[in-house]
Every structure is written in structure tokens, then in C-alpha cells.
Amino acid sequence: MTETTAAARPDDESFANQDEILLGVLTAIDRDANTSQRTISRELDVALGLANSYLKRCVRKGLIKIQQVPRRRYVYYLTPQGFSEKARLTSQYLSASFTFFRRARSQMSELMGLCERNGWRRVAFAGVSELAEVGTMCARDFKIEIVGIVDAKAAGSHYAGLPVHADWARAGTVDAVIVTDLTASARVRDALFEQIGVERTLVPGLLRIALPRSQKGDAKNEAATAP
Numbered sequence: 001m002t003e004t005t006a007a008a009r010p011d012d013e014s015f016a017n018q019d020e021i022l023l024g025v026l027t028a029i030d031r032d033a034n035t036s037q038r039t040i041s042r043e044l045d046v047a048l049g050l051a052n053s054y055l056k057r058c059v060r061k062g063l064i065k066i067q068q069v070p071r072r073r074y075v076y077y078l079t080p081q082g083f084s085e086k087a088r089l090t091s092q093y094l095s096a097s098f099t100f101f102r103r104a105r106s107q108m109s110e111l112m113g114l115c116e117r118n119g120w121r122r123v124a125f126a127g128v129s130e131l132a133e134v135g136t137m138c139a140r141d142f143k144i145e146i147v148g149i150v151d152a153k154a155a156g157s158h159y160a161g162l163p164v165h166a167d168w169a170r171a172g173t174v175d176a177v178i179v180t181d182l183t184a185s186a187r188v189r190d191a192l193f194e195q196i197g198v199e200r201t202l203v204p205g206l207l208r209i210a211l212p213r214s215q216k217g218d219a220k221n222e223a224a225t226a227p
Contacts, residue, residue: 021046023089025054029064029076030086036073058082100206104134107204111178112142114202120175125149125162126188127181131204133160135178147172151181168195176200185209 024044028035041051055076058064063082067075078086108131115123123144125132128151139146148163148171155166165171177196181188185207192201203209 019089020093021050021054022058023086023093025051025058026063026078026082026086026089030078030083033075033077034073035076061085100130101134103206104131104204105138107206108135108138108178109141111202111204112138112144115144115176116142118176120200121145122147122173122175124168124171124174124177125180126177126192127151127179127183127185128154128159128164129180129182131182131206132162132180135180136160136162147174149180150177176202178202179204179207179209182207 021044025040028040028043037051037055038048040055041048044051055064059066061081062079063085065077065079067077069075112123112135115121121144123139124147125135126149128149132149136146146162148165149159150165150168150171151159152166154164157164168174174196177192177200179185179189179192179201185203186209189201189203189209
């Protein structure tokens with residue numbers, strides 16, 4: 001288990017964020033009919049107003065029913081349609097998760113291989129995410145060392161067994177950096193171009209942002225051989 005909840009994935013094949021929230025709402029109600037909007041908001045890490053909006057949407061779609069109980073409280077129930085929708089979304093989520101993992105593993109391994117061929121032994125990740133977690137597993141197959149992750153929002157913690165630093169000065173000597181931020185990857189890439197250099201800033205193709213020139217050939221080869 002990792003220490004930080006991963007952010008939503010930007011890839012267009014990934015599970016849509018709004019469907020993920022909807023699945024979270026249905027799961028919370030299925031688990032506990034006495035749950036509250038505030039509890040759902042906290043569990044899903046969304047605003048209370050957004051949780052309320054999704055509950056109303058579920059009622060309109062016939063996915064849940066609401067019953068008022070004493071002390072001005074409400075109990076939520078999944079309808080048969082709600083159970084069916086929860087099962088569909090769960091299947092969709094698991095399928096998308098597998099697709100993401102397969103592509104992430106392939107692309108991170110390619111970038112690790114590039115680092116090894118170039119003699120870049122000390123590699124870091126830019127951004128705490130599932131992509132960084134996959135990268136730590138891929139790194140075991142190469143003669144490189146993942147020295148840590150730079151992510152100001154999670155600085156001082158550990159993720160996937162790696163220390164998380166606030167800035168590059170604290171990360172020590174780094175030969176190359178792989179962008180693993182999933183929410184602001186283009187901005188992180190641009191900052192790395194200035195701080196680390198274009199050639200040593202590596203970008204997985206699934207982030208769907210412009211690649212450094214040195215990686216474009218590898219990206220074309222991957223596109224030609226991808227299943």
C-alpha cells in the first residue's frame with residue numbers, strides 16, 4: 001500500500017473522473033445507508049456541494065432513494081438500477097486501471113532503458129502518482145537508482161518507498177528526471193526544462209504532452225508496436 005492517494009489520470013482511456021466520483025458515492029451508500037453527505041465528501045475528497053450535487057443526480061436517475069428518519073436525518077438506499085450501475089462502473093474502473101498499468105509499465109521501462117543507455121544512473125521522478133509507483137517497480141530491471149520524488153505538496157513524506165522532496169536542491173545529484181505528475185504535467189515539464197535541461201527531462205507518452213526531441217523517435221517506435 002502507498003501512503004498518498006493518487007490523482008486522477010489524464011489519459012483519455014482512463015476512468016473518467018466524474019464516473020469515479022459517481023462510483024464512490026454509490027459504494028459509500030451501499031456500504032452504509034446511514035452515511036451522510038459530509039462523510040461522502042470527506043471519503044471522496046470532494047467539496048460538500050459536489051457530493052450533494054452527485055446525490056441529487058443519483059436520485060434523478062433513479063439510482064438511489066432517500067428516506068427521512070427521526071431527528072431530521074436521511075437514509076440512502078441503492079435501487080436495483082443503482083446496483084446495476086455500480087457493477088458497471090466497477091467493471092469499467094478495473095478495466096481502465098489495467099490498461100493504465102500496462103501502458104505505464106511499458107513506457108516507464110522504455111525511459112529507464114534510455115537512462116541506462118545514456119549512463120544516467122541517478123534518476124528522480126517529478127510528481128507523486130501511480131505512474132511514479134509503477135516506475136519504482138520497473139527500475140528494478142535496470143542499472144539505475146531512483147533517488148526520490150520531487151513534489152512540494154507531499155514533501156517530507158515517503159511514497160512507494162521513496163523520499164519526497166520539496167525541490168531539486170534537496171534531491172541531491174540527479175542525472176535525469178521522469179515526469180510523473182498527472183495533474184499539471186505540462187507545467188512540471190516546462191519547469192524541468194529550465195531546471196534540469198530539455199535532454200534530461202523524460203516524459204512518458206501517456207501524459208499526452210509534447211516530448212523532448214530526443215524521445216520522439218522512441219515514441220514513434222512505441223506507437224508502431226503498441227498492441
